[in-house]
Amino acid sequence: MSDEHSHVDDTRTAGQGHGHAAPGEQEAEAKTDVRKAVGIYAVGLLLAAILTAASFWAAGSHAIFGPAVPVALIALAVAQMGVHLVFFLHITTGPDNTNNVLALAFGVLIVALVLVGSLWIMRHLDHNLMPMSVVMNMQR
Secondary structure (H helix, E strand, O other): OOHHHHOOOOOOOOOOOOOOOOOOOOOHHHOOOHHHHHHHHHHHHHHHHHHHHHHHHHHHOOOOOHHHHHHHHHHHHHHHHHHHHHHHOOOOOOHHHHHHHHHHHHHHHHHHHHHHHHHHHHHHHHHHOOOHHHHHHHOO
């Protein structure tokens, strides 16, 4: 077996030719194209700034019906998370991003457990503690 055939071609990158590449994800020969990378990050920054400004506008203006403001803010927050995941964290559907997606899911699980657990503990503490008026009368 010759050395030229035993060489493993490891220049393939995530989603090359499969449509799984996120904006900003660079292929091996395009790593030197700094201008393109900066342009992708600039697009992500611009979208994030627009979504942030839209959130402040939605919260501060009276153009949106009052009870619908939280729904609008949640929708803008989800869009903001999507922009960050795609443009800055480069999370894609490619097979090489499995570990990134699992790490992200684990982080979300931990945050949800801490949040739900804290709310659960605070609810039970509020339910099981004496009212403040009773505590104040006991000190007299």
